[in-house]
Amino acid sequence: MVRWEPGSADRLREAAMELFVERGYEQTTVAEIAQRAGVTARTFFRHYADKREVLFGGSETLERALLGALETAPAAASPMAVVAVALDAAAGPLGRDHAWSRRRQSVVEANAELRERELIKMARLGGALAGGLRRRGVPDPAATLAAEAGIVVFRVAFERWVADPEPAGLGSLMRETLAALQAVTASEHRSADRADRPTAGR
Amino acid sequence: MVRWEPGSADRLREAAMELFVERGYEQTTVAEIAQRAGVTARTFFRHYADKREVLFGGSETLERALLGALETAPAAASPMAVVAVALDAAAGPLGRDHAWSRRRQSVVEANAELRERELIKMARLGGALAGGLRRRGVPDPAATLAAEAGIVVFRVAFERWVADPEPAGLGSLMRETLAALQAVTASEHRSADRADRPTAGR
Numbered sequence: 043m044v045r046w047e048p049g050s051a052d053r054l055r056e057a058a059m060e061l062f063v064e065r066g067y068e069q070t071t072v073a074e075i076a077q078r079a080g081v082t083a084r085t086f087f088r089h090y091a092d093k094r095e096v097l098f099g100g101s102e103t104l105e106r107a108l109l110g111a112l113e114t115a116p117a118a119a120s121p122m123a124v125v126a127v128a129l130d131a132a133a134g135p136l137g138r139d140h141a142w143s144r145r146r147q148s149v150v151e152a153n154a155e156l157r158e159r160e161l162i163k164m165a166r167l168g169g170a171l172a173g174g175l176r177r178r179g180v181p182d183p184a185a186t187l188a189a190e191a192g193i194v195v196f197r198v199a200f201e202r203w204v205a206d207p208e209p210a211g212l213g214s215l216m217r218e219t220l221a222a223l224q225a226v227t228a229s230e231h232r233s234a235d236r237a238d239r240p241t242a243g244r
Numbered sequence: 245m246v247r248w249e250p251g252s253a254d255r256l257r258e259a260a261m262e263l264f265v266e267r268g269y270e271q272t273t274v275a276e277i278a279q280r281a282g283v284t285a286r287t288f289f290r291h292y293a294d295k296r297e298v299l300f301g302g303s304e305t306l307e308r309a310l311l312g313a314l315e316t317a318p319a320a321a322s323p324m325a326v327v328a329v330a331l332d333a334a335a336g337p338l339g340r341d342h343a344w345s346r347r348r349q350s351v352v353e354a355n356a357e358l359r360e361r362e363l364i365k366m367a368r369l370g371g372a373l374a375g376g377l378r379r380r381g382v383p384d385p386a387a388t389l390a391a392e393a394g395i396v397v398f399r400v401a402f403e404r405w406v407a408d409p410e411p412a413g414l415g416s417l418m419r420e421t422l423a424a425l426q427a428v429t430a431s432e433h434r435s436a437d438r439a440d441r442p443t444a445g446r
Contacts, residue, residue: 120431161367183424187424191429194389223429
């Protein structure tokens with residue numbers, strides 16, 4: 043057993059994912075993860091608070107990437123342009139390991155607790171993004187709406203990306219999905235012109 | 245103790261909310277709710293599976309209102325116009341009791357488990373709305389994007405409505421919020437025109 047061998051975090055991460063895929067998340071113990079990685083359980087706990095953190099430890103990196111990008115966007119950029127910059131920044135670290143992300147998604151989707159955790163993570167990211175827009179002087183509800191629209195784009199693009207065995211880059215999928223959201227929300231104007239139709243809901 | 249007295253569901257609902265507000269959700273027991281409503285715990289369980297259902301029992305009504313509205317929207321309506329019809333339909337039952345909704349919101353916001361439950365409820369509604377759009381022939385990702393954009397509008401409008409002690413009708417706030425979302429997402433085009441600016445994220 044090597045305790046401080048460099049790379050033990052990576053080996054633990056890979057061992058955990060293999061076991062989650064093979065046996066299911068619920069059925070995998072920290073002891074088994076450590077054993078497969080060739081380290082002690084103590085070493086596991088030096089790197090991760092629990093087995094869930096192997097899957098969710100990247101959330102903070104992601105939030106930092108999103109919020110950091112808000113600082114770099116030009117002052118005159120519209121709220122959605124700022125959100126686009128943030129999505130691009132998030133696509134960098136997140137889009138690096140497609141095979142890992144695909145396996146992670148299958149594990150999360152198979153477990154109700156993890157699906158809920160993922161929802162909470164996305165809600166937090168949305169809140170952080172809205173806060174960042176407010177600090178840039180964007181008033182509400184525009185800040186919240188732009189941030190939440192950004193999170194919708196993020197999630198839909200990410201799900202398309204992991205579903206595709208040989209996808210385009212995550213960044214370009216995010217931009218494509220943002221354009222699709224803009225097209226679909228703008229399309230309501232078409233029917234808003236028919237304001238006299240009671241069934242059109244206006 | 246009257247077991248099948250008409251109105252016991254309403255009295256239980258009111259008693260539960262009073263106790264949740266006075267003592268906190270966590271600290272309130274079904275026995276206390278039943279006692280305050282002047283019925284037995286057995287009567288409580290004839291109406292609600294548990295105390296959480298007092299707060300979330302309306303979810304199915306809401307989902308039915310949303311999905312039912314999809315049937316009434318004109319076949320030629322754009323996805324967002326269909327979503328606008330659905331939001332209008334949801335605003336009806338949901339917008340009826342402002343005082344109840346305000347109290348419910350304060351109880352949900354004060355409790356992590358309830359906040360998570362609310363996120364899960366909204367995610368389900370989004371999934372149901374996207375499914376309804378797909379059944380109308382809207383392809384993905386447009387169906388998912390329109391549905392999720394609708395849920396963002398729903399949530400933001402609802403939060404504005406409960407935060408305001410004397411608000412406009414929920415339906416008109418939903419329409420106003422949808423227009424704000426359309427304005428904020430369309431605004432990205434302004435900066436997309438400056439595609440040569442590397443910091444603009446395109």
